[in-house]
Structures are given as C-alpha cells and as structure tokens.
Amino acid sequence: MLVLTSSTDLAVGIRRAxxxxxxxxxxxxxxGPRRQWTGAAHIVLDADFARDCVAANLPRRDRVHLVCAAAPGLPEWRAAAAVGAESVLTLPAGEADLVAALARRAGEASGGGPVIAVVGGHGGAGASTLAAALALTGPARHPGRRSLLVDCDRRGGGLDLLVGAERRPGLRWSSLVIEGGTVSADALHDALPPIGDAGAVLSCGRGTDAAAPSPAALTAVVESGRAAGDAVICDLPRRSGDLTAAALGLAELVVVVVRAQVRAVAAAETLIAAVRDDHPNVVAVVRGPAPGGLRGSDVTDLTGLPVLATLRPEPGLDVALERGGLRLGRRSPLRRAATAVLDVVQSGGVAS
Known part of the structure; x- marks a missing residue:
C-alpha cells in the first residue's frame, strides 16, 4: 500500500493499521510515478497530499482512504471528493475502521494487467520484434488474458506491418478518437486489427498517415487495457520526449534490447542511464549472434542491468517478417525470451 502524509502522528497510526x-x-x-499510484493495493493520504495528487492529474481509482488528525471539515471533505477517496477517517480514533478497510480484498491482486515498455538500446536492436513476440505469447502463456500491442513510434513503419496485420480492418492512432480521457477496453479490442489468439495492435501506421498518440491518449489506452486485465506492451522510440516519459511512467517493467556486441552495448549505455533515472525496474534482453563471444553476464557487467534472456539467431525470421509478418514456433528463441519477461512480471519479481 502507498502512504502519502507529512504528519508523523498520522504516519504512526497508518503503520499500525x-x-x-x-x-x-x-x-x-x-x-510518485503514475505506475505506483495505479498499481498500489491501497492508498492512504492526508488532505494536502490529496490536493497534490489531483494537481498532478493522477487518475481516480478505488481503495483510496483519506485520513485526518482531527474531525474532518469542509476542506478535508472537498479534498476527499476531488481525489475520489472511498473513506475519510480520523486517527487514532478510526484506526480500527482503517484496518478493516485495508483488510478487505486482501487476497485480491491489484493493478490489473501488466504494462511492459520495450525499447532498443541502439538502432536495429530488434525491440519492435520482441514487443510483438510478447503480445503474441501473452495469451498463450496466460489463458484468458488478452494482449494489447501499442505502437509509440510513428517513424517505425507500423507495428501492424511487423505482425502481418496491415491489411486487416481496424483503427490506427490517426483515426482513434478518445473522448473525456477514457476508452473502453472491449470497444478498443473490437475496433483494432486482431493479432494472434487474443490480441490486438494499435499502430502508428506509415507514410503520410503515420501518427503517434499524445501522452494523454496513450495514458487512456494503457490504463484501459490494464484495468481490463490485458497485458499491454508498448513499443517505444529511442528518442526521449513527453510520449516516452508517459509510457515509462505507466510501465511496471522496461525491457532494453541490445545486440551481443561490445559496440552495441556501448551505444546503449546513454539510453540505459536515462531510463534508469526514471524507472526502478529495467532489464535487458540480449540478441545474438555474439561474434566476439559476449555473454549475458558481460552485458550485466557493462550496463548494470540484469539480463532476462539471451536470444540465439532465429532461422527464417527475416523471411517471415517480409512474407506475412512475425510467427512464433514452439521452440522459437523469441517465444522463450518473451516467456521469460512475462513470467517475471506475472510473479511480481519487479519493484512496486
């Protein structure tokens, strides 16, 4: 649970509860970052922090509790209404009520579906291919869970092309209209080109029709998918900006893809340093071949990132991408790498 208060007395009571x-x-x-706000099982805060969270445009959510050191007055009730608090409690008198509120749904997973951001450490690293593999693998790995592949790079040629969905009917970012900052996950899946067994892709498109989302539109789509329990995979551009910052703020895990070459790892170091400044959970996936024998442990030594998977070259991959889009065989190295990433997120092996 997340606690936001500047009062020592309130903090002591909250800790007891x-x-x-x-x-x-x-x-x-x-x-904190949006991902901490949306992912926490419960949030307990005081009125000042409630107003700060509203000013920071953090989304309304359930299981928010506002606490006061004295009987709440009109300012406290207004702050509670603004932040969407479901209870307003006075401490220490209301500690028993706070305990009961925190104990409700104690066994329920919070935060909905996972959000994973994928970025290339350098040009041609293969981040988009791994992002597509994650979206294709997710439903098979976790039956009943859909996946949503979100393109955030309008200069990338369109993720619909990479997964062979360029001719399938459905919306792209250029034609998606989001009203009031919200979107229905079910309506979104119905409107987008389908991929795999239970996935959909939201592509930037190509040429003069290429369009990237605004940070607000990306946030609405990602939060809708997360709330519906989807695995949301965001393919990020290497350049920094408001859109990249928004995606990093929404993700539970950031995967940096690098090739198993010393120069490629060196080229990735600046991007890795910038991402780690903004996110606590950053890992690497290393793509072979390794002409100089560079190993995953060497990449960890050079970058400081844990390596979740080392990809062997995948026979026929380039031909498949040219002729109908990405397809993953049972023994595909890409499938194994995607499984390793999804299992880490599913197990909660990342900070929250």
Missing amino acids: AAAADRPVLELATP
Whole structure:
C-alpha cells in the first residue's frame, strides 16, 4: 500500500493499521510515478497530499482512504471528493475502521494487467520484434488474458506491418478518437486489427498517415487495457520526449534490447542511464549472434542491468517478417525470451 502524509502522528497510526491488516507499506514524500499510484493495493493520504495528487492529474481509482488528525471539515471533505477517496477517517480514533478497510480484498491482486515498455538500446536492436513476440505469447502463456500491442513510434513503419496485420480492418492512432480521457477496453479490442489468439495492435501506421498518440491518449489506452486485465506492451522510440516519459511512467517493467556486441552495448549505455533515472525496474534482453563471444553476464557487467534472456539467431525470421509478418514456433528463441519477461512480471519479481 502507498502512504502519502507529512504528519508523523498520522504516519504512526497508518503503520499500525497496515501491520494489523498485513499490508506492506511504501511511504513517499511526494506523489510518485503514475505506475505506483495505479498499481498500489491501497492508498492512504492526508488532505494536502490529496490536493497534490489531483494537481498532478493522477487518475481516480478505488481503495483510496483519506485520513485526518482531527474531525474532518469542509476542506478535508472537498479534498476527499476531488481525489475520489472511498473513506475519510480520523486517527487514532478510526484506526480500527482503517484496518478493516485495508483488510478487505486482501487476497485480491491489484493493478490489473501488466504494462511492459520495450525499447532498443541502439538502432536495429530488434525491440519492435520482441514487443510483438510478447503480445503474441501473452495469451498463450496466460489463458484468458488478452494482449494489447501499442505502437509509440510513428517513424517505425507500423507495428501492424511487423505482425502481418496491415491489411486487416481496424483503427490506427490517426483515426482513434478518445473522448473525456477514457476508452473502453472491449470497444478498443473490437475496433483494432486482431493479432494472434487474443490480441490486438494499435499502430502508428506509415507514410503520410503515420501518427503517434499524445501522452494523454496513450495514458487512456494503457490504463484501459490494464484495468481490463490485458497485458499491454508498448513499443517505444529511442528518442526521449513527453510520449516516452508517459509510457515509462505507466510501465511496471522496461525491457532494453541490445545486440551481443561490445559496440552495441556501448551505444546503449546513454539510453540505459536515462531510463534508469526514471524507472526502478529495467532489464535487458540480449540478441545474438555474439561474434566476439559476449555473454549475458558481460552485458550485466557493462550496463548494470540484469539480463532476462539471451536470444540465439532465429532461422527464417527475416523471411517471415517480409512474407506475412512475425510467427512464433514452439521452440522459437523469441517465444522463450518473451516467456521469460512475462513470467517475471506475472510473479511480481519487479519493484512496486
């Protein structure tokens, strides 16, 4: 659970209630990244922080509790309404009520579906291919869960082309209209080109029709997919900007793809440093071949990133991409790498 208060007395009471409800606590001095806000099982905050969270445009969500040191007045009730708090409690008198609120749905997973951002450490690393492999592998790995492949790079040629969906009817970013900052996940899947067993792709398109989303549109799509339990995979451009920052703020995990070559790893170091400044959970996937014998452990030593998978060259991949789009065989190295990434997220093996 996430705790936002500058009051020592309130913090002590919240910790007692959290311990009684068997809830681990993360205390922040400022409103944290959006992923922490949306992913926390519960949020407990005071009125000042409630107003700060509203000013930071953090989305309304359930399981938010506002606490006060004295009986709440009109300012506190207004702050609670603005942030969408489901309870307003006075501590220490209301600690038992806070314990009960925190204990409800204690066994329920929070945060919905996983959001994974994939970026190439250097040009030609193969990040888009891995992103597509994640979207194609997710439903098979976790039956009942859909996947949503989100293109964030309008200069990338269109992810619909990479997965062989360029001729399938459906919306691209250029024709997607999002009203009021929200979108229905079911309606989105119905409107987008399908891929794989239970996936959809939202592509930037190509040529004069190529269009990237605004940060607000990307946020609406990602949060809709997350809330519906989808595995949302965002393929990011290497250049920084508001859109990239928004995607990083939404993701539970960032995967940097690098080739198993010393120069390629060296070229990735600047991007890796920038991403790690903004995100606590960054891992690498290394693509072979390794002409100089560079191993995954060497990449970890050079970059400081844990390596989740090392990809052997995939026979026939380039031909498949030219003739109908990405297809993954049972023994595909790409499928194995995607499985490793999805299993880490599913197991909760990333910080929250």
